[in-house]
Amino acid sequence: MNNFLEESLFAGVTLSLIAYLAGSLLRKKFKLGIFNPLLISIAVSIAVLAIGNISYETYNEGAKYLSWLLTPATVCLAIPLYEQWSLLKQNCKAVMLGLAAGTVTSLGTVLGLSLLCGLDHKEYVTLLPKSITTAIGMGVSEELGGYVTITVAVIVITGVLGNMFGEVICRIFRITEPISKGLAFGASSHAIGTAKAIEIGEIEGAMSSLAIAVSGILTVVLASVFSHFL
Structure with a gap:
């Protein structure tokens, strides 16, 4: 799993976006505050990293591009x-x-x-x-x-x-x-x-x-x- 994330340029971004989409779908279906998309995406991302024994540095190499959008979005x-x-x-x-x-x-x-x-x-x-x-x-x-x-x-x-x-x-x-x-x-x-x-x-x-x-x-x-x- 580590090798896959290291070799794939956008694997971290893809994981983050899929996790956020899952949270959005849960929020839309159940309409409960606990199903906050950001909270769900954080939990799912942490679970994947923990289960796959993936280091944060490896994940961040592919996910850092999302951070670049933070200031423009603000x-x-x-x-x-x-x-x-x-x-x-x-x-x-x-x-x-x-x-x-x-x-x-x-x-x-x-x-x-x-x-x-x-x-x-x-x-x-x-x-x-x-x-x-x-x-x-x-x-x-x-x-x-x-x-x-x-x-x-x-x-x-x-x-x-x-x-x-x-x-x-x-x-x-x-x-x-x-x-x-x-x-x-x-x-x-x-x-x-x-x-x-x-x-x-x-x-x-x-x-x-x-x-x-x-x-x-x-x-x-x-x-x-x-x-x-x-």
Whole structure:
């Protein structure tokens, strides 16, 4: 199996796409949050690598091409925001304050839990970028001296959980305003949460797209400050 992946240029990409497609079909059939396509694709990929005794390096040689699409895909999220530009201008102050509050809350939660669980400085800064997109979070973690690979895993887990449970949490707390819902998804669970926000509605998707960019910038600035607290 290792030899097959080493000799096939796109075997890793093919495995990832087939696993994601399987997750999408399960989600469409059962309509349950637990069948999140990204979660299913991660689980299937890990299972194949473990059963086939395939090293991550070998797999990544063929799957790395997907990573190249990460930044362009994030940039494309600006399209729904452009379509809702007038709505953004009407609520600019509330949006900015909401995103600032969301970013500080995210960083403050990591600080509080790190103190509670007795994490050291390196482990703490590894978790600080958990709610921003991978493209930005990797750079923040590396600059602060964290474990970049763990940061990537934490970012993915955060996004998947937001995608799975975000809508349920909004219903529990009776959050019905489309702008508020969109900002919450983007500020807490980045691009993966934004995918869910786009499913819910155009306004939610646009505001979530904005939240990814603004929260990312705010986290880059504030994470450097919070990194000195532990």
